[in-house]
Amino acid sequence: MRATQVFHTYQPVQTVADSSRFRYCCACAAPLPLTSPEKPHPFCPACGWTLYRNPAPGVVILITEGDLVLLGRRGGEGNYGTGKWCLPGGYIEFGEDFLTAAIREVREETGLEVEIQSLLSVMSNFLKPGLHTLVVVLKAHITGGAFLAGDDLTELAWYPLAGPFPDMAFEADQSIISYVHATGFEGAPVDREYAGGVCHDLAL
Ligand SMILES: [Zn+2]
Incomplete structure (x- = not known):
């Protein structure tokens, strides 16, 4: 594939x-x-x-349990893809490393605590004029927390990796899910010594 x-x-x-x-x-x-x-x-x-002007950097996180993948339904008035489904994720804040951003976004959107396992891909999304993103796709596994939709997500659900999928907000999400399912790709190693929540210099 x-x-x-x-x-x-x-x-x-x-x-x-x-x-x-x-x-x-x-x-x-x-x-x-x-x-x-x-x-x-x-x-x-x-x-x-x-x-x-640069693409906005983001992270999305693939969390699986057996043959199932965790998806969330997008809320928010006027947000891109409202009402559709996506992998948990969001934008990297200035001063934040992408691994810490992934852990934070999962916590905010799902209530779950995760450990980042691997780097699956990097994707460019040209979503609409004025909204271009560069998204790091990470694989993570659950270490704790509660299963509760929050922040940009209104609902959480497990779907089969093989599909069928609900109405997806991002073609990229469906693509990486299908790729991982078809190939068994485990991803590249991630930095175990990452900042882990340390906020770097925020001065302009
Ligand atoms: Zn000036």
């Missing part, structure tokens, strides 16, 4: 940071000059701040 790691939900176009959407410096509020193809990143002549 082929590994798939780039997903488009719309036809992407080559774009750069667009000064028409960013008119004032977010550091000092001075007006930003127009960008050009040669200088595509908005630059503030008053304070030297430059806007680099």
Whole structure:
């Protein structure tokens, strides 16, 4: 089975940071000059701040019990994929390592405590204009906690790894579940000495 790691939900176009959407410096509020193809990143002549737009980094976590995988139903008004299902996960905070982020997101969304076992994949998602993510997919096993949906999830359920799946919010989630099921892939080792909740320097 082929590994798939780039997903488009719309036809992407080559774009750069667009000064028409960013008119004032977010550091000092001075007006930003127009960008050009040669200088595509908005630059503030008053304070030297430059806007680099990047995909948002996130984590998703594959938690299995036998032949079942844990999925959650997405809540939140206006969130991407509200009402559809996904693997637990979320965005990595500034100053947070991705392994700690995964443990935190699982705790917030499922009430479960987990240990990260392995790195399964990294995926680019072009979800809609203005929402691009780079997602680290991790495998984890449950070490404790309660089974209680929270934060962005309204409901939790176990589904067969072989499917059929409910209406999924992210093609990437379904792809990695099917890949792991078809190949038995266990993933690459993860750093056992990771920061584990240490918050790094948050200064700008
Ligand atoms: Zn500025």
